Amino acid sequence: MQKQYILRENVIKEMYNKNIINKEQIFDSANQKSYNQVDFSQQLIDLCLDFGNLMLESGAESSRVEDSIVRILKSYNRKSASAFAIPTLLLISFKNDNDEIITTSKRVSYIHNDFYKLDQLSNLSYEICNNENISLEFFQKSLQHIKVSSEYRPFTTIFSTIIVSLGFIYIFRGSLRDVIGAILTAIVMRSTFDFLSRKRLNSLFINLISSFLGGIVSEILFSINIVDNPSIIIVSTFMNFVPGIMITNAIRDYTRGDYTSGTNKLIEALLIAISLAIGSVFARILLRG
Amino acid sequence: MPLTILKEFLASLLISIGFSIQFRIKGRLLVPAIFGSSLGWTLCFLYNEIWGNIFIANFIAGCFVAIWSESFSRILKTPSTSFLILGVIPLVPGRGIYLTFLNIVEGNGASAIKSGNETLGIALIIALAILIINSLFILFKQVFYPSNS
Numbered sequence: 001m002q003k004q005y006i007l008r009e010n011v012i013k014e015m016y017n018k019n020i021i022n023k024e025q026i027f028d029s030a031n032q033k034s035y036n037q038v039d040f041s042q043q044l045i046d047l048c049l050d051f052g053n054l055m056l057e058s059g060a061e062s063s064r065v066e067d068s069i070v071r072i073l074k075s076y077n078r079k080s081a082s083a084f085a086i087p088t089l090l091l092i093s094f095k096n097d098n099d100e101i102i103t104t105s106k107r108v109s110y111i112h113n114d115f116y117k118l119d120q121l122s123n124l125s126y127e128i129c130n131n132e133n134i135s136l137e138f139f140q141k142s143l144q145h146i147k148v149s150s151e152y153r154p155f156t157t158i159f160s161t162i163i164v165s166l167g168f169i170y171i172f173r174g175s176l177r178d179v180i181g182a183i184l185t186a187i188v189m190r191s192t193f194d195f196l197s198r199k200r201l202n203s204l205f206i207n208l209i210s211s212f213l214g215g216i217v218s219e220i221l222f223s224i225n226i227v228d229n230p231s232i233i234i235v236s237t238f239m240n241f242v243p244g245i246m247i248t249n250a251i252r253d254y255t256r257g258d259y260t261s262g263t264n265k266l267i268e269a270l271l272i273a274i275s276l277a278i279g280s281v282f283a284r285i286l287l288r289g
Numbered sequence: 290m291p292l293t294i295l296k297e298f299l300a301s302l303l304i305s306i307g308f309s310i311q312f313r314i315k316g317r318l319l320v321p322a323i324f325g326s327s328l329g330w331t332l333c334f335l336y337n338e339i340w341g342n343i344f345i346a347n348f349i350a351g352c353f354v355a356i357w358s359e360s361f362s363r364i365l366k367t368p369s370t371s372f373l374i375l376g377v378i379p380l381v382p383g384r385g386i387y388l389t390f391l392n393i394v395e396g397n398g399a400s401a402i403k404s405g406n407e408t409l410g411i412a413l414i415i416a417l418a419i420l421i422i423n424s425l426f427i428l429f430k431q432v433f434y435p436s437n438s
Contacts, residue, residue, distance in 0.1 A: 059312075064368060115371035116313045122368050157311060164307035170300040171330075172384060231391070235384045239304075240311070242386075244378040249370070251416045255423045273383075277390035285394055 040136070041096040044076060045104050047139050052083065052090045053106055054147060055121050059113040061249040062086060063256040068125040075129045086261040087111065087268075110200070113245055120146045154194055161190040161240050168236030174229055181218055181227035185237045189214035193241065203268070208275040211238055215283025223287065234280045241276055243269040294335060301330035301379050308378055314371050321365070322375045325357040330379040347411050350380055351418025359426045373419065382411040 048069050055065045065085040069092055073081035078094040085091070093103035124142050128134050165182040174182070192210040214237055215230075222230040246269035253262035305326035309315070314322050333350035337343055354376030362369030385408030392401035 059374075060368060060370060064370075113311075114313045115318065115368075115374075116315050118370065119316075119318060119367045123366075126366065152310070152313070160307040160310035162307075163310075164304050167300045167302075167304035167307065170296065171304075171379075231387070235387050238387070239378075239381070239383040240307075242378070242381050242383045244381050245312075245374050247381065247412070247416075248374045248377050248419065251419050252370075252373075252423060255420050255427075273386050274390070277386050280387065281390045281394050284391070 041078075041094075041102050043136050043140075044073070044078070045092055045094070045102055047136060047143065048072060048083075048092055049090065049104055049106050050143055051121065051125070052085060052092065053108055054143070055118065056085060056087065056090060056108050057111055057114075058117040058121070059111065059115065059245055059249070060118055060121075061252045061256075062258045062261040063253065064122075065090070068122070071129045072125055075132070075134075086258075087264050117146055154191070157194060158187055158190045161186045161237075164240050165233075165237045168239050169232065172232045172236055174232040174236065175227075178227050178229055178233050181221045181230070181233045182236055184221065185214045185218045185233050186240070188217045189237055190240070204271055204275045207241055207272050208279040211241070211276045211279030212283050214238065215280035216287065219284055219287040230284070234284075238276050238280060241272075243272045246272070290338075293338075294331060297334045298327055298331045301327035304330075304379055305375055308375055312371065312375065314375065317365060318367060318371055321357075321361045322372050325354060325361070325372050326376045326379060329354040329357070329376045333380060343407070344410055344414050347380055348414045348418050351377070351415040352422055354380075355419045355422035359422065377415060377419070380411070380415055382408045385411065 051072070052065050052069050055068065056062075062085040066083045069083040069085075070081050073083075073092075073094050078096070081094040083090070083092045088108055089105065090108055091103070091105045093101060095101055124139075124146065128139065162183050165186040166179060169178055169182050189210045192213050193206060196206040196209060211234075215234055218227065218230040218233040218237075221227045221233075227233060246265045250262045250265035250269060253259075253265065302323060305323040308326075309319060309323055329350045332353050333346045336346035336349055340346070355373065358369040358372030358376060361367075361372050385404050389401055389405040389408055392398075392404060
């Protein structure tokens with residue numbers, strides 16, 4: 001039963017080091033047989049739902065989520081496994097050994113991007129599919145471990161926003177005096193964005209308001225003659241908020257033929273880009289007349 | 290000219306480091322991701338400087354980024370999404386979107402159409418590049434490793 005166990009730089013190694021799991025807990029066929037069949041299926045589908053939800057939340061495209069879930073279910077020998085994912089919904093179903101269909105669904109509402117989490121999740125699914133009889137206990141503990149992985153402090157995101165804006169100031173050929181304007185605008189836009197995001201408001205409104213405030217700041221700095229090109233400042237700051245992830249994932253969904261989720265993301269990306277532009281343009285019109 | 294290219298490269302390196310913090314790309318993914326992104330932008334800039342066609346420049350950069358991310362996702366056994374997204378972001382025509390709407394609101398119909406056309410063209414051509422490369426990789430996978438698919 002002992003298959004070759006691949007230790008890569010991943011969740012499992014980390015969990016070994018922190019003594020969260022030991023080796024006996026990873027493969028135990030004995031434990032699986034002691035489960036009631038129905039209980040086992042229920043627990044498996046809950047874990048898969050959790051897994052898919054985490055994956056969608058951390059910015060994976062739909063076909064990847066569907067593929068991973070189906071592969072995990074198949075590695076546990078479930079029959080007619082199928083999964084369906086769009087950015088707002090996740091559906092999983094399979095047949096257990098008594099030919100009863102087990103199905104479940106979840107509304108996914110909150111998407112943030114965390115590619116470290118995504119990498120860990122794909123490692124986990126890789127481990128499960130390449131080793132037989134990975135215990136559900138291990139699956140659950142790894143998911144718990146991935147779920148609580150660290151969040152950045154507000155200061156770090158503001159700092160990264162400033163870095164990005166400075167890079168774009170050079171690329172759009174802003175002057176040296178624009179740098180200070182870009183820093184201030186980036187701070188205002190990112191703190192507004194983070195504050196409103198924590199309130200879980202509509203993403204269009206969040207982008208509209210934060211780019212409006214950013215536009216106000218840069219136009220005020222221009223009118224008291226601190227910066228030269230307010231439009232360059234605005235553009236380089238709002239490149240931070242351009243929905244690049246959604247656009248890219250939409251294209252990749254179209255490649256796989258997932259037109260529903262592709263269109264879903266594309267429309268959202270388009271509306272976000274438009275609301276960003278309208279917010280800053282409105283600020284400019286308001287202050288310059 | 291070489292100095293300008295180096296400066297562009299460093300600026301885009303700065304951008305991709307910033308985005309890698311925002312998207313939480315760390316560990317073994319970090320170095321390939323940021324270099325793919327900044328090389329892609331430098332390629333786009335270089336082509337645009339020499340031949341002066343912004344659309345073909347973006348197409349080539351998009352192809353480069355897509356090939357880079359697909360290759361590294363196979364080498365490191367990780368989703369290619371993280372590399373691809375970081376690479377595409379400097380190419381996204383944010384300035385064009387802003388200028389289009391500025392022109393619309395200010396009533397310059399002709400300039401709005403001009404910048405709108407360019408924005409839409411760049412966005413579509415990047416999408417096309419990713420689509421082609423992605424499909425080619427899927428095709429190669431199915432031709433050479435038919436059992437895995």
